[in-house]
Amino acid sequence: MAMQLSIDDFLKLRSQLPIVDVRSEGEYHEGHIPSAVNIPILNNAERIAVGTDYKQRGQQEAIKTGFRLVGPRLLDIVNKTEEIGKEILVHCWRGGMRSSNFCQFVGMARVQSHQLAGGYKAYRTKAVESYTWPLKLIVIGGCTGSGKSEILRALKAQGEQVIDLEQLALHKGSAFGGLMMPPQPTTEQFQNNLFEEIITFDRSKRIWIEDESIAVGKIFLPHGLWTQMNNSPIVEITVNKETRIERLVHEYGSADKELFLQAMVNITRKLGGQHFNAAKEKLLQNDMASVIDILLTYYDKAYLNGLAKKKQRVKNSVPWDGETIDAFAASLIQAID
Incomplete structure (x- = not known):
């Protein structure tokens, strides 16, 4: 089970541990934590497919679509993660399903992960706050x-x-x-x-x-x-x-x-x-x-x-x-x- 970290603890730990951003490559390009490596659990096209299913057929079907799409790439995802390290920090957009699933998948391959509570959104909130310090x-x-x-x-x-x-x-x-x-x-x-x-x-x-x-x-x-x-x-x-x-x-x-x-x-x-x-x-x-x-x-x-x-x-x-x-x-x- 991945350990959930507050944004402050996450920022302290990143000097020791690598960060994996599991959002799609499009989200990553728009804005990311500078030191983060992008390993999308759902790429751009897959994310659209899951979103479409969610709107048209509901959450349960969208989850199944996600698993079906990710399945063939799971080994590649685990291999890329192992190249980065055996202990990592992980985040998605809101600290929800994508990072949770990613942590479970790599956890089965004995990669220890720490999940950012609130995801990239928590990082952005902290960044916006800093401009008023x-x-x-x-x-x-x-x-x-x-x-x-x-x-x-x-x-x-x-x-x-x-x-x-x-x-x-x-x-x-x-x-x-x-x-x-x-x-x-x-x-x-x-x-x-x-x-x-x-x-x-x-x-x-x-x-x-x-x-x-x-x-x-x-x-x-x-x-x-x-x-x-x-x-x-x-x-x-x-x-x-x-x-x-x-x-x-x-x-x-x-x-x-x-x-x-x-x-x-x-x-x-x-x-x-x-x-x-x-x-x-x-x-x-x-x-x-x-x-x-x-x-x-x-x-x-x-x-x-x-x-x-x-x-x-x-x-x-x-x-x-x-x-x-x-x-x-x-x-x-x-x-x-």
């Missing part, structure tokens, strides 16, 4: 190209607590932020990854985070964290425009020109037709510095308008020459201390 956030602001993400990573390397939203979202935040990046996770998966960061923090100490809008690419920040960010002090990094252009040319200069142009098309209305046409002409001439210069006219205006509304939250304005990132991060820590 009081965090001592310091928001790093600055115009596009100021190196905010780079500064965050340098702060982390010096032992500071950091939430790197762009790294978690696999997107750099602007209309061009998806260029040269892998596909983004789902919003649910991003939020799970964020929760995994939050639970490692000492919440009595400061946590640095970048000033972001509520959407990072196609991903949305949890409302609780977004609210906290909007009530936290800002440290503004000021970098001259020439240095920012240089940094952005280095960052985007090797991007696919067609994809870059498409990203520009997407913000034509915000840029204005005249600016778009000028930037397009420079792009076709491979004059990336001029392209960035034109784009920054729009981005800087939007950023500075936004910053004006948060003026009372700006606690420090720190100039940076765009060089020696580690020394700058150290001086930033000193300025805050």
Whole structure:
């Protein structure tokens, strides 16, 4: 008989034991516990078949359909589980029949299992709760190209607590932020990854985070964290425009020109037709510095308008020459201390 664990005990035990997620591959893709291995007891097609039987013929028939479908795959399920370990943590969606049956099946093969009470839903509830935990956030602001993400990573390397939203979202935040990046996770998966960061923090100490809008690419920040960010002090990094252009040319200069142009098309209305046409002409001439210069006219205006509304939250304005990132991060820590 599998032992039922509360979500808190489950989270403590997972540093010692592997996790098996027995939901379908579709559910797993939508969002999962980052370290969990997916061994579906019912795959996508089987889950639909069981659900259809449940609606049309009742629970008893649905259970029989489930057994009929799982039967031929049972040996494969047990073999895959044994590869993971002889003692495992298991969960399904609500901690119900799928994980119970899975635990019974692998138990017959002498695999010891611990079932998460409430399933993945309990994990998600805990994650959503974490976004409202009081965090001592310091928001790093600055115009596009100021190196905010780079500064965050340098702060982390010096032992500071950091939430790197762009790294978690696999997107750099602007209309061009998806260029040269892998596909983004789902919003649910991003939020799970964020929760995994939050639970490692000492919440009595400061946590640095970048000033972001509520959407990072196609991903949305949890409302609780977004609210906290909007009530936290800002440290503004000021970098001259020439240095920012240089940094952005280095960052985007090797991007696919067609994809870059498409990203520009997407913000034509915000840029204005005249600016778009000028930037397009420079792009076709491979004059990336001029392209960035034109784009920054729009981005800087939007950023500075936004910053004006948060003026009372700006606690420090720190100039940076765009060089020696580690020394700058150290001086930033000193300025805050």
